[in-house]
Amino acid sequence: MKILIIEDDSTTREFVAKGLQEHGYSVDQAEDGKKGLMMALSSEYQLVILDRMxxxxxxxxxxxxxxxAQESLPVLILSAMDSIEDRVDGLQAGSDDYLIKPFALAELIARVDIIINRQRGLTSENTKLAYDCLQIDLRAHRVTCNxxxxxxxxxEFxxxxxxIEHSEQVVSRMRLFEAIWSYHFDPKTNVIDVHVANLRRKLEEAGCTDLLHTVRGAGYVLRR
Known part of the structure; x- marks a missing residue:
C-alpha cells in the first residue's frame, strides 16, 4: 500500500514517513505543492497526506x-490551521479527514488505517482471508497457520x-515490487528474495510446508 506525503517541513515529513514505513506502508514524499500534485497524478497511491500551507x-x-482528476483517491489533511472554520473548509473541499498539528503519530496511523480499510471496502464480512492452512485477519493484523x-x-504480512489474494497465480518480482515496495526501492537488489525466504521459513516452522514455491525465471506462487 503506497502513501504520498506532501509536506514542506522536512522534520515532520520524515517523522511521518518513518512511522508509516514501520507500520508496513510504502511512502513517497514531496516537499512542495507543485511536485506533490505531479506525483499524485502520475503514480498509483492509496492515500495522500497533505499539508495546507x-x-x-x-x-x-x-x-x-x-x-x-481522481475523486476516489483519499486525502488526509495534516495542518497547523486548527480553527473550526479551517477544518470545515478542508472537509467541505473534499478531504477525507483533517488532523491538526501537533499530533500523535499513533492517532495519525490509526486514521490512515481507517481510511485505507474503508477505501478497500473492508467490512466485518471480508476482513478475513484464508488459503489451505493459512488464515489472515486484516483488522487484527494477524496471521495463523494451523x-x-x-x-x-x-x-512479510x-x-x-x-x-493469498493471488493464490494459484505466478507472481513476478516486479509485481511484488510495484504492489508492496516504494519506487525508490531498487528492484535489482535481493530484498524481495530475502523477505520471501524469511516468510517461507516461518510458514514451514509453523507447519505450512510446500505452500510458497519459487518458479525459476518467473517469480513465486502460493499453491498446494
Whole structure:
C-alpha cells in the first residue's frame, strides 16, 4: 500500500514517513505543492497526506486538483490551521479527514488505517482471508497457520496477504515490487528474495510446508 506525503517541513515529513514505513506502508514524499500534485497524478497511491500551507502551490489547490482528476483517491489533511472554520473548509473541499498539528503519530496511523480499510471496502464480512492452512485477519493484523500465530514483519504480512489474494497465480518480482515496495526501492537488489525466504521459513516452522514455491525465471506462487 503506497502513501504520498506532501509536506514542506522536512522534520515532520520524515517523522511521518518513518512511522508509516514501520507500520508496513510504502511512502513517497514531496516537499512542495507543485511536485506533490505531479506525483499524485502520475503514480498509483492509496492515500495522500497533505499539508495546507505549501510552497509553489497551496494545499487547498492541490486538494481540488487531485479530487478533480481522481475523486476516489483519499486525502488526509495534516495542518497547523486548527480553527473550526479551517477544518470545515478542508472537509467541505473534499478531504477525507483533517488532523491538526501537533499530533500523535499513533492517532495519525490509526486514521490512515481507517481510511485505507474503508477505501478497500473492508467490512466485518471480508476482513478475513484464508488459503489451505493459512488464515489472515486484516483488522487484527494477524496471521495463523494451523491455528498457530505467525510473528511476521510488516513486509512479510503484506507479502502473505498478496500471495493469498493471488493464490494459484505466478507472481513476478516486479509485481511484488510495484504492489508492496516504494519506487525508490531498487528492484535489482535481493530484498524481495530475502523477505520471501524469511516468510517461507516461518510458514514451514509453523507447519505450512510446500505452500510458497519459487518458479525459476518467473517469480513465486502460493499453491498446494
Amino acid at each position: 505549501l510552497p509553489y502551490l497551496d494545499g487547498m489547490k492541490v486538494l481540488a486538483a487531485i479530487k478533480a 491455528d498457530k500465530e505467525l510473528l511476521l514483519q510488516p513486509k 503484506q507479502l502473505i496477504q498478496y500471495f
